[in-house]
Structure formats: C-alpha cells, structure tokens
Amino acid sequence: MSGPAATRAFSPAPGGAPLARMVLAQSRMEARLMLRNGEQLLLAIVIPVIVLVGGVAAAGRIGIDLDGHRAVDVLTPGVLALAVMSTAFTSVAIATGFERRYGVIKLLGSSPLPRHGLLLGKVLALLNVVALQLVVLVVVGLVLGWEPTLAAPPRTLAGVVLAVALGTAAFAALGLFVAGALRAEATLALANLVYLLLMAGGGVVLPVGTYGAAGGLIQWLPSGALGEAMRSALVDAVVDSRSLLVLAGWALLGTAMTARTFKWE
Template sequence: MTGVTTWRPGLRSWLTLVRCEARMVVRDTAGLVVPVVLPLLIMVMNASSAGDQEVVAGRSALDVHVLPLVFTIVLASIGLINMPSFLAYYRRTGILRRLAVTPASPVMVLVAQMVVSLAQAVLGIGVAFAVAVSAFGARPPVDVGVALGVAGLAVAAMYGAGMIVASLAPSPNSAVAIGLIAFFAFGAVGGLFGGTAALPEPVARVGSWLPFGATVEALSAAWAGASVDASNLVGLVVTAVGGTVVAALFFRWQ
C-alpha cells in the first residue's frame, strides 16, 4: 500500500504570507498612519507641560502618565480596529473559505496578520518613545522587565478583544464600527479622556479591569517602580483567554 505524502506549508510559505499581509497593511494608509500618528500627536500635545512635573523615582508626569496612555492607544487601535477589519474583509471576500480547502489553512492568515499587527504596534510605540526621549527627555520605566511583561499581556488582551470583534462582525465596515465603539468605550472608563479620578468610583474600578484601563495603570506602575495591581493583571489575562475562547467558538471562516 503506497503511503500518501501530505504537503505542509514550510517556512518560505509562512514568510510569503507575512509579506503579503504587510503589503496589505501598508496599502491601507489610514490603518497604517492612525496608530502611529494619532498617539504621537497626543504625546506631543501633553509633553511640554507633563515633562516638567516630577512625580516619583525621578520620573516625570510624561513618563508615568502620558507614555502609558500613548502606548495603550497604539495597542488598542491596532488590536480592536485594524486587525478585526482585515479578518472581516478576508472572510467577506471569500479568501478564508478558499484557503480552507488548501494546505495553507485560514489559521495561517490569522497568524500572519497578528505578526504584522505586532510589528506595526512596535513601530508605533518605538516612534512615540523615540520622540519622547529625544525631544522631551523622557526616561525608561524603573522596572523595565515588568513593563515588557505588561506590554506582552496587553497585546494578548487587545488581540483577544479584537478577535471577539472579528468573530461577531458580519462585514469589514461593521468590524470597524464595532471596534471603534469598543475602543472609545474602554478608553472612556480607562483614562483616555483625562484620567479616571473624575469618574464614579464603581465605574473607575470597572475601567481598571478592562484592557484599556488595566494596561494604562499597569504600565504607569512599572514606570514609577510601584507594584502592579493584581486586578489589572487579572483583567488582562481574563480578556486574553476569554477572547480566545469566544473566537474559537464563534469565529466563522466564511
């Protein structure tokens, strides 16, 4: 009996798919520019005054408050808006359905899109931090390792929430609309519009559990060298795991 050799995509196939995804992202001018330029503008608008206010451990308000907010905006806009819209577009145009009957499964597209999205997030954060350091004297976190760990959790949480959007949105336009609603809803209770001190205490507490507020607060703590609140970490983990479970149950390839 002759055995049948099953072809599996190799490294070259993966790299080709990642390059194709990168080209798609680059061609989407708004999706490429907004996560980089908008946070940068917010940072520049607040840096002049915040950079002169020392808060703790030699870190200024720019370091402890503005930069965590800017980095969170980058991650949230990519995870909640950009990535789901691309996946919804691929499903709507039948790309995922066609891939499902080839050795290059739709999961490859999902992984490639996440890789490209992560590269875009690194670019946005890198540009903002480089400008903050060179132009306004920003300093790195007191606990760099903690900050990197929080950033990794934040990426997983934002992508988890974004996968829920991609699972439920019937079209690319609806994915953008739902993503924008989620972005501003999370941001409104997480410090996007001027901190959470003015919010009712129960609302502020909920905001600290949701991915936007949890990321801002945890990064702020890492920058100041303080202990990260356990509720922030739990909120990020729950969002990441919950988003993965919901996506596995409800994501439609066609």
C-alpha cells in the same frame, strides 16, 4: 542528461512548503498590507502621536492631577498602551471583517497554509507593527522630554514586555471575536466606536484615578488594565500583577468567544 537520472533530478515535488516558511510569508504579507492601508496607519501611528503631543501641550492648562509626576512621564506610557489597543483591536477587527466579506479568509483557509498557520501569521504581523509603533512613540516621547523610570531596569523591562504581550493577546482576541461575529460594516462601526470610547474614558491614556469613583470599574476593563500595567512599569518600575492578570483573563475570554463564534465566511 537523459534517462532515469534526469527523471529523478527534475521530477516535480508537489506539496506545501514547511509550516514555518508559510507562516513567515503570510506574516510579511499581512504586515505590508497593514502598513500600506491609510486608515490602519492613521490608527497605528498618527492618532497616538497627536494624542501624545497634544496631551503634553494641554496637560498644564487642563490641570489634571498626575500625582506629582510630569505630564510627559505619565502620558507616554498611556499612549504606548493606546497604540497597542489601536492595532491589536481596531485594526485587526476591521481588516479581518472585510477579509471575511470578500472571501479572502475562506480562500486562504483552503490553501496549503492551515488555518492555525493563518492566525499565527496574523499574530506575527501584528507584533511587528506594534514594535514599529512603540519605537516611533518612544522617540517622540524622548523628544518631548520623557524620562522613563530606570531605577530597576529588569522590573521595568519585564513589566513592559508582559503588558504588551498580554495586551496584544487580549485585544487581538476581542477584535477577532467582533470580526467573526458581525458583518464587515457593523464591525467597522463598532470597532471605531469602542476605540474612541476606550481612548476617552477607558483608563488607557490617563490613570484610572483621574476618573474618580468610576476608576474602580475602569481598572477591570482591558484598556484600564493595559494602561495601568504600562504606567506601573515605566513610571514606578513595578510589575503590576493585578493588571496583568486582568489582561490574561480578557485574553482567555476573547479566545473562548472567538473559538465559539468565528465564521470563516
């Protein structure tokens, strides 16, 4: 073939792919990188599984007051909330901090993928990893004898979906805030420290009522609100509007702080 027809058939068409295709490609890459990273996998799956199994085994010996509920029925929703926090906050903060340090985000920001597309890709990857975590932990919980409350399935499902969505948004926004404002080494130290503190005393694994007088303050933390929202949905089949509003407030605050302080390099 030659002539004008051949020129039209094989002429180059420079330009970026459609935004949706670029975002999906970016999200697949982000998810693969997150799951291949040993530290990320430890935070995402291994630690929550250890906390769930160890907590159920030790609950009877410690004598924690769980309002008459079995330990596995209370701890499993809390560990599901812990898994969301570990990935949405700690993993996102550490990964983004080191991507800034090595100039990865700067290079991606100059590619055909727009910066809002980069963030959308990160969010989709994050949701994929969170979904995988929840599946693994639900299976572990069921093996341990967990019996989620299904008295009102629509309310239970709505409560879980809203808690996971708003919890992911709140902790991801806070993680990006930390990663965008601090150096990578400081982000690594602070993200791990906050994770440990919230896991131990943030009301995410155990009900805020077990912390005594401090529970009144802990319920306003994003960790306490996420834990209470998950327990309300899976233990009491109730949509905890107050906790969901607290999570929405933290998501808006984190987004505003990230928009004002995030540095791409």
